[in-house]
Amino acid sequence: MWLNLDDKEIAIIKFALASAIGDGPAVDHGAAIIAKIQANEAENPLDAAYRNAVETNDELEVDDDAIVSLGADPGAWVHAWVWVTNEQIGITDIDDADRGDANNCRTCGEKYDPYGDGYDGECPDCADKTYAKEFPEEAE
Ligand SMILES: [Zn+2]
Structure with a gap:
């Protein structure tokens, strides 16, 4: 699942999760989600280069803040939008x-x-x- 949240929305979620820690079974899940968000916020210096290397067109687009996931082979997966017609x-x-x-x-x-x-x-x-x-x- 992918959600496009702005910085303010992410801050609200992190605050809510941190506030919930200590309230029973949500403890481990809340901390894990915060860690996941923080890992995602840490921009790899090469992410922009990977995004820019995608040859975009009218049917293949990449957001400025697209997710970049380094692969096992030299390279990375870049989150992109592909147009699909009806x-x-x-x-x-x-x-x-x-x-x-x-x-x-x-x-x-x-x-x-x-x-x-x-x-x-x-x-x-x-x-x-x-x-x-x-x-x-x-x-x-
Ligand atoms: Zn109506």
């Missing part, structure tokens, strides 16, 4: 609104354009209603 996974209908349940509104169940005005799992209409409910003073 066609490659057997979806020939190119309508983005048909890409599955992720694009069904969590409130009304209607499909909506994931690149449209929907928000937080809701279609534009439901998102507007939720916003008006949560912030009635701003919706007028």
Whole structure:
């Protein structure tokens, strides 16, 4: 599993884990996770060189902070993004609104354009209603 967390989020997790140490069975797991985070934060001086050596293009991208894992053979694995088209996974209908349940509104169940005005799992209409409910003073 990979999560892209910013420095503040990592600090919060480390603080929470350190605070939990001493509270029963979480002790060893918390310390192990903190050690794992710290090992990941220690940038190898060659990591940037490995990242820069990847020949990127429109379908193969590498983040500036991509994970670099030294291999047993001379070299390293670099965490990269590879573009996969719908066609490659057997979806020939190119309508983005048909890409599955992720694009069904969590409130009304209607499909909506994931690149449209929907928000937080809701279609534009439901998102507007939720916003008006949560912030009635701003919706007028
Ligand atoms: Zn809806």
